[in-house]
Amino acid sequence: MKVILDGVFNHSGTGCFAFQDVRRLGPKSRYADWYQISEWRADGTFAYASWDGAGTLPNFGRDAETLNPGIKQYLFAITRRWMDPSGAGWPAEGVDGWRLDVAYCVPHGFWREWHAYARGINPEVYTTAEIVGPAQDWLRPDEFSAVMNYEWTYPTLSFFTPHPQAIGAAEFQQRINTLHARHEPGTVHILQNLLDSHDTGRVLTMLESTCPPFSGWDEYFHWAKAANNPGLVTRQPGTRAKQALKLAVAWQFAGPGAPMIYYGTEVGMWGANDPCCRQPMLWSDIVYDDEAHGYHGPLPQATPRRPDGELLAYYQRWIALRHAESALRRGSFRWLPTPNEHTVIFARELGDTAIVCAINKGDHATALPAWPGARDLWHGKPAPTAVKPHSFVLLRLPTGVFSQ
Numbered sequence: 001m002k003v004i005l006d007g008v009f010n011h012s013g014t015g016c017f018a019f020q021d022v023r024r025l026g027p028k029s030r031y032a033d034w035y036q037i038s039e040w041r042a043d044g045t046f047a048y049a050s051w052d053g054a055g056t057l058p059n060f061g062r063d064a065e066t067l068n069p070g071i072k073q074y075l076f077a078i079t080r081r082w083m084d085p086s087g088a089g090w091p092a093e094g095v096d097g098w099r100l101d102v103a104y105c106v107p108h109g110f111w112r113e114w115h116a117y118a119r120g121i122n123p124e125v126y127t128t129a130e131i132v133g134p135a136q137d138w139l140r141p142d143e144f145s146a147v148m149n150y151e152w153t154y155p156t157l158s159f160f161t162p163h164p165q166a167i168g169a170a171e172f173q174q175r176i177n178t179l180h181a182r183h184e185p186g187t188v189h190i191l192q193n194l195l196d197s198h199d200t201g202r203v204l205t206m207l208e209s210t211c212p213p214f215s216g217w218d219e220y221f222h223w224a225k226a227a228n229n230p231g232l233v234t235r236q237p238g239t240r241a242k243q244a245l246k247l248a249v250a251w252q253f254a255g256p257g258a259p260m261i262y263y264g265t266e267v268g269m270w271g272a273n274d275p276c277c278r279q280p281m282l283w284s285d286i287v288y289d290d291e292a293h294g295y296h297g298p299l300p301q302a303t304p305r306r307p308d309g310e311l312l313a314y315y316q317r318w319i320a321l322r323h324a325e326s327a328l329r330r331g332s333f334r335w336l337p338t339p340n341e342h343t344v345i346f347a348r349e350l351g352d353t354a355i356v357c358a359i360n361k362g363d364h365a366t367a368l369p370a371w372p373g374a375r376d377l378w379h380g381k382p383a384p385t386a387v388k389p390h391s392f393v394l395l396r397l398p399t400g401v402f403s404q
Contacts, residue, residue, distance in 0.1 A: 002096040004126065005082055009067075009075050009114070010105045011051040011059045018071075019058055022046075033061050034071040051102065065109035072110065076117055083121045097126030099148075103138060104131050112142045128192055132217035135191075136182040149191040149257060151179050154220060156195070157206060158213035159344075160248040160361060162240055167213050168341030180256075180333075189330060193257035195248055196265055200224055201232070202277050204270045207244045208237035226272040226295035234272050234294050236303045242268070243390050246314060247359050250392040253318040254357040255346065256333040266315040268308030282307040321377065321394070327353045339366060343387065347402065354397040360387040373398035 012019060018031035026032075027040050036049035036059040051057040061068035067075070080087075083094040098118070103111065118125050128146040129138050135147040155175035158167045167175075180188050195203040201211075201224025209232050214220040222228050252259045264281050271277045272295060282288065282305060290302035322328045331348035338345050342362025348355045355377070360366045365386040374383035377394045387393050 002126075004097040004099050004128070005095045006099050006101065007075075007078075008101040009060070009110075010102045011057045014056055014058060018074075031070065033068045034074075035059065035061050037061070051105065059105075062107055062110070064107060066107050066113060067110045072113070075114070079114070079118055080121060083118065083125065091122035091125075094122070096122075096124075097128070097145075099128050099130070100144075101130050103129035103144070103147075104133070108137070108143065111138070111144070115143055126190075132221075134182060139183060139187055146187070146190045146192055146258070148197065148260065149179075149193050150217060150220075152176070152191065152193045152257060153195065154214045154216065155179075156193075156248055156251060157203070157211060157220075158215075160244050160251070161207060161211050161213070162244055163210045163212050165213060166361075169338050169344050170341065172344065173335050177335075185332075188256050188333075189258070191257050192260040193252050193255070194260040194262065195245070195252065196262045196277065198262065198278055199274060200277060201273045202262075202269055202271045203248070203265060204237040204241050204245055204268060205232070205234060205272060205276075207241035208235075208270070209233040221273065224273040224277075226276065229272075230296075232272055234270070234276065235299065236291070237268070237270050242308075242311065244361070245311075247361055247390065247392060249315065249318060250357065250359050250394075251344070253322055254328055254348065254355070254392075254394060256331075256348070259318075259322070261315070266312050268311045284309070317378075325353070325355060325377070326350055327355050331355070336369075342366070349402065352399045354399075354402055356395045356397060357392060358387045358395075359392040360389060363389050365389060368393070371395065371397050371401055374401075 018034050021031050022029040022035060026044055026046065037046050038049065039047040049059040051059055060071045066072065084091055085093050115127065118127070126146070127144045128148060129135070129144045131138055131147040132150045134151060138144045138147060155167070155172055159172040200221065206224060211223060224232065226232050226234060267282050269279065269282060271279055276295065284307050288305040291305050292299055292302045327348045327350035331350035331353070334347050336345040336347055336356065340362065343358060343360045343366040345356065345358040358366070358368060365388055367386045368384065371383060374395045374397050376383050377396050383395045384393060
């Protein structure tokens with residue numbers, strides 16, 4: 001197991017010791033330059049920038065290039081404390097990587113300095129940035145290893161949603177191609193492909209609510225807020241949503257990238273955006289009260305809250321397949337011809353291994369090309385001739401099929 005720590009290097013809370021000291025001592029505080037303070041007032045209060053715009057998350061001090069020296073030194077000390085806890089130069093004792101919150105808000109100059117410092121402690125440290133738009137400016141040799149790949153999330157949800165205006169296979173492929181073209185091929189393999197997170201609606205709730213196609217963060221983020229969307233369906237999701245999720249998971253695990261699973265998605269947790277998406281984890285050895293209240297008040301009927309063992313087993317099967325098949329982790333990727341707008345077919349190739357995945361979200365079966373000798377990896381039998389409705393196939397092809 002590897003441990004990645006969540007770091008917030010853009011702001012603190014107002015309860016932070018440094019901010020409290022500034023409140024007590026004003027401009028005489030040794031931490032006065034740790035924050036973005038724009039005005040010191042005669043009554044002892046002061047104006048400052050905050051990430052949330054409401055004053056509860058004050059921004060750290062900075063210029064256009066980097067963070068101010070005091071807070072920078074403190075963040076570097078935190079970094080060393082977690083990466084080399086004994087101070088003996090043994091990074092194996094520390095965390096293996098960092099996920100950096102709202103990395104797009106922090107100047108690039110700081111990230112370059114910080115990465116040089118962190119990689120000086122452990123050259124193999126893995127860093128991933130929270131970026132909600134195009135991320136190529138942060139994925140550079142002197143900055144981040146990877147990002148939370150929301151630019152993958154938007155077209156993925158837009159294709160697999162049961163919404164009547166869901167995008168078709170051609171647009172889905174084009175949007176994925178555009179995303180991949182922004183990055184080096186090796187980088188694509190380690191981008192964190194996610195279906196939901198602590199800042200979004202749970203993916204099962206999005207699919208149960210037949211979310212519309214999304215092109216960017218703002219519409220995606222706000223649509224899943226229960227306060228903004230009275231039509232959001234926040235009850236326990238049904239069979240259709242679960243099946244759509246399974247198809248999206250097939251793409252997440254068989255396609256290029258590093259699958260990122262938000263806690264509880266693998267056991268069927270549901271909920272609108274924050275705070276509903278941050279409910280306690282469901283464990284099989286704990287008995288939970290039924291869900292009797294929704295965001296807008298009491299529910300017509302209480303809903304049992306328990307982990308979905310069948311969905312968990314599905315995730316575990318995909319994880320085992322990725323561990324067993326190197327081509328699914330590191331193989332090249334290419335689209336194969338698809339006969340309709342409801343089906344995508346793609347190949348992963350590594351050395352002599354070729355694996356093909358076909359995903360059909362439509363209501364009718366899709367015929368497959370004849371690949372003599374192909375085997376169904378999921379079921380352990382000869383390849384079928386078609387992909388059933390709302391299903392997928394995962395095939396291992398005989399050596400040399402694509403070179404013939």
